[in-house]
Amino acid sequence: MEKININELTLEELEKYIEELGEKKFHAKQIFKWLHKIGVTDFDQMTDISKSLREKLKANTYILELQVLECQTSKKDGTQKFLIKLQDDTAIESVLMKYHHGNTICVSSQVGCKMGCKFCASTKEGFERSLIASEIEGQLQTVQRYTGEKISNIVYMGIGEPLDNYDNVIKSIRLINHPQGLNIGARHISLSTCGVVPNIYRLANENIQATLSISLHATTDEKRQQMMPIARRYSIDELLTACKEYIKITGRRISFEYALILGENDSYEDAMALVKLLRGMLAHVNLIPVNEIKNGAYKKSKEESIERFMNTLNSCGIVTTVRRELGSDIDAACGQLRKKYLEKRENTKM
Ligand code: SAH
Numbered sequence: 001m002e003k004i005n006i007n008e009l010t011l012e013e014l015e016k017y018i019e020e021l022g023e024k025k026f027h028a029k030q031i032f033k034w035l036h037k038i039g040v041t042d043f044d045q046m047t048d049i050s051k052s053l054r055e056k057l058k059a060n061t062y063i064l065e066l067q068v069l070e071c072q073t074s075k076k077d078g079t080q081k082f083l084i085k086l087q088d089d090t091a092i093e094s095v096l097m098k099y100h101h102g103n104t105i106c107v108s109s110q111v112g113c114k115m116g117c118k119f120c121a122s123t124k125e126g127f128e129r130s131l132i133a134s135e136i137e138g139q140l141q142t143v144q145r146y147t148g149e150k151i152s153n154i155v156y157m158g159i160g161e162p163l164d165n166y167d168n169v170i171k172s173i174r175l176i177n178h179p180q181g182l183n184i185g186a187r188h189i190s191l192s193t194c195g196v197v198p199n200i201y202r203l204a205n206e207n208i209q210a211t212l213s214i215s216l217h218a219t220t221d222e223k224r225q226q227m228m229p230i231a232r233r234y235s236i237d238e239l240l241t242a243c244k245e246y247i248k249i250t251g252r253r254i255s256f257e258y259a260l261i262l263g264e265n266d267s268y269e270d271a272m273a274l275v276k277l278l279r280g281m282l283a284h285v286n287l288i289p290v291n292e293i294k295n296g297a298y299k300k301s302k303e304e305s306i307e308r309f310m311n312t313l314n315s316c317g318i319v320t321t322v323r324r325e326l327g328s329d330i331d332a333a334c335g336q337l338r339k340k341y342l343e344k345r346e347n348t349k350m
Helices: 011-020 027-038 051-060 133-147 166-177 197-204 221-227 236-250 268-278 303-315 336-349
Strands: 067-073 080-085 091-099 102-106 110-112 127-130 153-156 189-193 211-215 254-260 283-289 320-322
Touching: 011 027, 067 133, 067 336, 080 133, 080 336, 091 133, 091 336, 102 133, 133 166, 166 189, 166 197, 189 197, 197 236, 211 236, 236 254, 254 303, 268 283, 268 303, 283 303, 303 320
Parallel strands: 102 153, 153 189, 189 211, 211 254, 254 283, 283 320
Antiparallel strands: 067 080, 080 091, 091 102, 110 127
């Protein structure tokens, strides 16, 4: 019989499983705590669990352990970028960013991405598979163990499209959020989507207080379609209608991400068009000077255009910030380490 990944079980599933092993249900809570709050990697570290139960667990289950293959640390701001290997030899990236208000981890939700956004490095190497919940939560456990740092905030902005891996992402949020686990409040969790509209409606009804970020990047369907294939499926109008519904149901402010690209979407007229789209919404805009990727067509906007864009929005009452670039010396933009890993994996196959 194949051993099961015990980290993937919710507390309720673990309780059921422990009873199936002929043991008392309350042990599940103890085990769940060891796995998710403490993050142990060995059953023998579970000191309040009897030896016989530990042996049963060892015989039937395993603790998921992800392997750090590489860690790059920025000399400028301490940002750390991790290349993490999964059990099937695929690899993902996670980034640890240190802010005054605490440590934030940027997690991957898929191995690669299907979305094909033109400016994004994560999608260039193609899609391998979606992550399961314990592999998403496991990124936090792995980075906490590796660095000894406590993580207080999570953003789903690494490799992959979280709303294209809906069930696993929701399960991972519930694991991370669990009082017997890492116990990180949903308000400290942000999820970013390129705009998978039906799943924005689903998310609105999950009763999770997470922050939603929408990757907008353009103000007309025509321009957005050139940049992001998802825009061919859902119009800006459909996307914003879903966002308004999300705000109505959750009462949460939405953050709109807008990558500023030289001569593409960074004019005064573009800023005014964005004002028109978002006016009256409980929204915040996050401007990201585009990270130029290898062989990419897009160049970063000039400093004065970024400044003008931000000022235009702010003066029209739309709260706007420019994302501080972290880890610029280690190229913290996602996808680069995985690309290198894939090339190496290909070469060793030959
Ligand atoms: N798939 C999700 C989350 C991943 S990326 C999404 O699309 O939202 C996180 C954010 O970085 C998104 O807003 C994405 O559009 C943006 N992004 C990706 N590549 C970028 C680049 N080269 N420069 C600036 N922003 C980029």
